[in-house]
Amino acid sequence: YSQQVDWKKCYFFWGDERCVPLTDKNNNSFNAKNILLDKVPIPKKNIFIIPVDESAVNAAIYYEATIKIFFKTDKPIFDLILLGMGTNGHTASLFPHTIILQETKSLVKEVYVEEVKMYRISFTVPLINNAKHILFIVSGSDKKEMLDIVLAGKYDPEKYPAQLIKGAKWFMNV
Numbered sequence: 001y002s003q004q005v006d007w008k009k010c011y012f013f014w015g016d017e018r019c020v021p022l023t024d025k026n027n028n029s030f031n032a033k034n035i036l037l038d039k040v041p042i043p044k045k046n047i048f049i050i051p052v053d054e055s056a057v058n059a060a061i062y063y064e065a066t067i068k069i070f071f072k073t074d075k076p077i078f079d080l081i082l083l084g085m086g087t088n089g090h091t092a093s094l095f096p097h098t099i100i101l102q103e104t105k106s107l108v109k110e111v112y113v114e115e116v117k118m119y120r121i122s123f124t125v126p127l128i129n130n131a132k133h134i135l136f137i138v139s140g141s142d143k144k145e146m147l148d149i150v151l152a153g154k155y156d157p158e159k160y161p162a163q164l165i166k167g168a169k170w171f172m173n174v
Helices: 028-035 056-071 125-129 141-152
Strands: 016-018 080-083 108-113 118-123 133-139 169-173
Touching: 016 028, 056 108, 056 118, 133 141
Parallel strands: 080 133, 133 169
Antiparallel strands: 016 118, 108 118
């Protein structure tokens, strides 16, 4: 279907990124480039990667500024945000019991995730929830129990951050 999409009208941003080199197999941009972006005729200027060669704080500040400049507003609205969910109920880099869950002013923030012992850069809940459409794609039988909790269990977003995302559609293969 790659020829059926007008790639000049598509723009890619990352909802989160690990603070690892751009060539690291754990880097989201690296994977997206190899799996999709190198295989379609999308203009390079339409791809906005998180600058992981900066400090985590500077990368978050820079990426937030990039988003505001692109959208020409302090309150950007993405057409679509695609999210996944981890076995612990995290989405983007909104991990359980991390300070980023309470962030209300920044659109993009750095967060040290003790669970994985690294800094990450992430969209914040207000930016995600401001999107026109939000789609979760959740795959893997190891996520079934957590998916049931997030969707139908007790509301406890400190423990299950995916519950903070409002109005999302869910595509599940668990």
